Amino acid sequence: MQLTDLGVIKDLFNRHGFSFTKSLGQNFLINPSICPKIAELGGCGKDICSLEIGTGIGVLTKELALRSKKTVAIEIDKGLQPILAETLYDFSNIDIIFADFMEIDLKKLFEEKFKDEEVVICANLPYYITSPVIMRILEEKLPVKSLTVMVQREAADRICAKVGSRECGALTVAVNYYSNPKKLFNVSRGSFAPSPNVDSSVIRLDIDGNQKYSVSDERLFFRMVKSAFSQRRKQMVNPLSSDLRIEKQKMSEIMTAAGIKTAARAEELSMEDFINLCNKVHKYFCSN
Ligand code: SAM
Numbered sequence: 144m145q146l147t148d149l150g151v152i153k154d155l156f157n158r159h160g161f162s163f164t165k166s167l168g169q170n171f172l173i174n175p176s177i178c179p180k181i182a183e184l185g186g187c188g189k190d191i192c193s194l195e196i197g198t199g200i201g202v203l204t205k206e207l208a209l210r211s212k213k214t215v216a217i218e219i220d221k222g223l224q225p226i227l228a229e230t231l232y233d234f235s236n237i238d239i240i241f242a243d244f245m246e247i248d249l250k251k252l253f254e255e256k257f258k259d260e261e262v263v264i265c266a267n268l269p270y271y272i273t274s275p276v277i278m279r280i281l282e283e284k285l286p287v288k289s290l291t292v293m294v295q296r297e298a299a300d301r302i303c304a305k306v307g308s309r310e311c312g313a314l315t316v317a318v319n320y321y322s323n324p325k326k327l328f329n330v331s332r333g334s335f336a337p338s339p340n341v342d343s344s345v346i347r348l349d350i351d352g353n354q355k356y357s358v359s360d361e362r363l364f365f366r367m368v369k370s371a372f373s374q375r376r377k378q379m380v381n382p383l384s385s386d387l388r389i390e391k392q393k394m395s396e397i398m399t400a401a402g403i404k405t406a407a408r409a410e411e412l413s414m415e416d417f418i419n420l421c422n423k424v425h426k427y428f429c430s431n
Contacts, residue, residue: 146202146230147175149336155200159225163337167220168269171199174334177293181345182206184327185265185291192257194287196244196266196276198223201230207265208234215256217244244276249283262286267293270339274298274314277348281321291327291347299326299344307413313372317365319414320356322348358418359425367421371409379409387424397423 145151152171156162163169172178181203187193187210195216198204200223208214208231215238218227224241231237238256240247253262264287268276273294280290294302302318303326304310318324330343358364370386371379384394395405401420403412412420 144230145175146200146205147173147178149173152200152336155226155229159229161222161226164220164222168197168271169199169220170335170337170339172202172267172334173336174330177330177334177345178203178206180328181265181267181291181293182210184345184347186263186289186347187211187265190261191288192260192262194257194262194264196264197269198227198239199267201227203265203267204231204237204239205234208237211263212236212260213238213256215240215252217242217247219243245272245279249279249285253285257286261288263288264290265292270295270298270341277302277314278317281318281348281350284321287350289347289349290322291345293330293343293345296329296342296344299346302346302348306417307411309410311410312375313369313409316368316372316414316417318348320364321354322350324348356414356418358421360421363425363428364417364421367424368409368417371412371417375409377408378406379412380405380407389424389427393427397427 187207189212191211192213193207193211195204195207195214198216198218204214204216213236217240219242221241227239264280277290280287300310301312302314303324304315306316306319325347327345327347330345332338332340332342367383370382373382380391380394380398384391398405398420401423403416403420
């Protein structure tokens with residue numbers, strides 16, 4: 144069954160009484176070259192397990208399962224159950240869980256489904272939860288090798304920007320803290336049904352077992368990064384001092400001690416600057 148064929152999709156929808164739910168980001172891939180590419184570049188392999196977020200009618204799920212030892216997929220919309228039972232009927236290595244990815248106990252899922260296995264995550268993510276999904280996977284430090292996701296082009300450019308560049312944002316710093324992000328390829332809006340009004344890109348975040356960076360207090364680090372970028376074109380001393388409740392004069396002194404100009408804007412800092420600054424602020428809080 145060719146799951147990227149519009150006629151096949153329409154027939155499945157008619158027979159199972161299914162229709163797209165826009166609020167769940169249901170833009171399904173109809174360009175046949177994309178899913179095999181995601182599965183290949185996403186690092187699937189006969190000894191490797193894959194996890195998918197958001198199956199739709201199973202177009203990517205199938206390609207992952209063809210190349211993986213086992214595929215676990217999480218889909219929020221139970222209305223897709225009868226369709227997936229038909230489209231993925233031939234596969235004995237697919238396990239679909241109907242749940243909200245943001246609510247599921249991921250540690251338990253990994254323990255139950257992927258114990259001692261190498262895992263890659265691949266997904267065509269609904270745009271509305273791109274950042275929370277990526278951050279959840281990274282922050283929970285799940286034992287995954289990589290995360291290959293289709294995201295809105297703008298989000299891809301932001302995530303893969305260089306820390307310390309104009310395009311950099313809080314998400315760039317957060318993602319670089321945990322992984323090495325890389326843009327793989329662009330996907331046009333016409334590759335989906337219904338067609339969204341933005342273009343997309345597939346990116347891969349390689350997660351090295353040995354995290355490159357570490358700070359004294361990760362919660363403080365992410366709070367500071369978010370605050371520093373909250374007024375991205377302005378001097379970061381102001382939002383930092385008000386969000387952290389440190390007097391502006393003191394905040395300037397801490398920045399100077401971290402080797403950062405007091406007039407600096409968040410987009411001018413390197414990863415090392417952010418880490419240094421966070422450690423200095425942490426030290427200040429501990430001694431006060
Ligand atoms: N993988 C399919 C494809 O490429 O055609 C579908 C991709 S579509 C962009 C996103 C899918 O994620 C939809 O099937 C939607 O129902 C599902 N979804 C949306 N929010 C979700 C959530 N919180 N947890 C799990 N799945 C979700």
